[in-house]
Amino acid sequence: MTITPILLTPGPLTTSLRTRQAMLTDWGSWDRDFNQLTASVCEQLLGMAGASSSHHCVPLQGSGTFAVEAAIGTLVPRAGKVLVLINGAYGQRLAKICSVVGRRFSTLQSAEDQPISAAELERVLAADAAFTHVALIHCETSTGLLNPLREIAAVVARHGKHLIVDAMSSFGALPLDARHIRFQALVAASGKCLEGVPGMGFVLAEKAALAAAEGNAHSLAMDLHEQQAYMAKTGQWRFTPPTHVVAALHAALQQHAEEGGQPARLQRYARNCKTLLDGMQAIGIRSFLPAHVQAPIIVTFRAPSHPRYRFDDFYRRVKAKGFLIYPGKLTQVDTFRIGCMGCIDAAAGNGMQAAVDAVAQVLGDMRVLNS
Numbered sequence: 001m002t003i004t005p006i007l008l009t010p011g012p013l014t015t016s017l018r019t020r021q022a023m024l025t026d027w028g029s030w031d032r033d034f035n036q037l038t039a040s041v042c043e044q045l046l047g048m049a050g051a052s053s054s055h056h057c058v059p060l061q062g063s064g065t066f067a068v069e070a071a072i073g074t075l076v077p078r079a080g081k082v083l084v085l086i087n088g089a090y091g092q093r094l095a096k097i098c099s100v101v102g103r104r105f106s107t108l109q110s111a112e113d114q115p116i117s118a119a120e121l122e123r124v125l126a127a128d129a130a131f132t133h134v135a136l137i138h139c140e141t142s143t144g145l146l147n148p149l150r151e152i153a154a155v156v157a158r159h160g161k162h163l164i165v166d167a168m169s170s171f172g173a174l175p176l177d178a179r180h181i182r183f184q185a186l187v188a189a190s191g192k193c194l195e196g197v198p199g200m201g202f203v204l205a206e207k208a209a210l211a212a213a214e215g216n217a218h219s220l221a222m223d224l225h226e227q228q229a230y231m232a233k234t235g236q237w238r239f240t241p242p243t244h245v246v247a248a249l250h251a252a253l254q255q256h257a258e259e260g261g262q263p264a265r266l267q268r269y270a271r272n273c274k275t276l277l278d279g280m281q282a283i284g285i286r287s288f289l290p291a292h293v294q295a296p297i298i299v300t301f302r303a304p305s306h307p308r309y310r311f312d313d314f315y316r317r318v319k320a321k322g323f324l325i326y327p328g329k330l331t332q333v334d335t336f337r338i339g340c341m342g343c344i345d346a347a348a349g350n351g352m353q354a355a356v357d358a359v360a361q362v363l364g365d366m367r368v369l370n371s
């Protein structure tokens with residue numbers, strides 16, 4: 001391995017040199033300077049969501065799933081009931097979490113290429129008064145599908161239920177403002193659109209809900225009420241923090257702001273996505289989703305139907321050209337995925353156009369394209 005590959009994946013993602021350099025310092029977890037770093041990160045994350053006055057930001061050690069599990073385990077009372085909205089693998093994971101932490105739940109499912117319908121949600125909520133919470137994946141990273149968060153949040157609010165949003169692969173790139181979209185909790189992580197390194201999740205949780213959540217959690221370490229209470233009292237994380245990850249996220253957030261914040265990040269990812277879709281269309285590779293539900297985050301492509309095509313071979317050859325792609329995650333159709341997130345730019349020399357050129361050349365070399 002001589003080159004550092006560009007990661008065109010659902011995460012971890014390619015980070016900037018400046019973000020990686022921010023990890024060259026060792027921090028003491030009790031030290032004031034580090035605690036200020038944590039406080040600054042939390043403040044910036046709340047600001048980004050327009051949630052500074054309504055929500056707390058509770059950071060949590062671990063990957064994104066840890067934070068999702070902590071949010072459900074802490075905020076859903078033991079006698080609560082969750083309606084899980086599912087149109088892909090991450091939605092399935094929400095249901096699995098409810099089952100593991102022992103919260104009652106039902107599911108409302110749609111096909112993997114169909115957004116969740118607000119009208120159907122309306123019907124299901126009207127039919128069962130026992131629901132306390134609704135859980136939604138904003139961008140279903142297993143396909144790249146964008147769910148209609150605004151419409152769904154409006155229905156949930158109208159029924160007086162609480163919304164938990166997994167915005168893992170959208171936060172920082174897609175617009176989302178707590179002053180316009182009501183959510184009890186939003187969960188995201190350091191290593192996706194914010195372009196930090198992986199290792200820290202966070203939950204933006206309504207202050208009153210968090211205060212009322214004492215004793216709900218099924219777990220000592222994944223109790224957001226306790227994490228928040230300890231942090232408010234001491235300024236410190238409750239258990240050893242991922243210091244280098246926090247420092248990298250702090251640097252990544254500075255760059256996010258300098259770039260122009262969420263709108264600029266969305267523009268760059270949208271450019272990446274367009275370059276990718278145009279380039280693949282030009283060689284006859286079709287994307288799985290219809291354009292109007294495609295988020296500019298990650299794209300699922302139908303694999304070539306030629307018998308000579310094998311993903312492993314394809315992957316190895318594209319990697320040799322400096323890019324890591326990702327297998328598909330669909331049960332019915334043979335697909336692969338190429339991400340648009342991370343510190344890459346359509347315009348840059350190692351950016352999306354170069355990736356598309358590499359993929360096109362590899363598929364040509366493999367002689368699997370219909371021409």
Ligand SMILES: *Cc1c(COP(=O)(O)O)cnc(C)c1O
Nearest residue numbers: 063064065090139141166168169
């Ligand atoms: C990445 C991601 C997660 C978290 O996955 P981890 O493997 O725990 O980092 C959860 N939900 C969605 C939608 C994601 O894209």
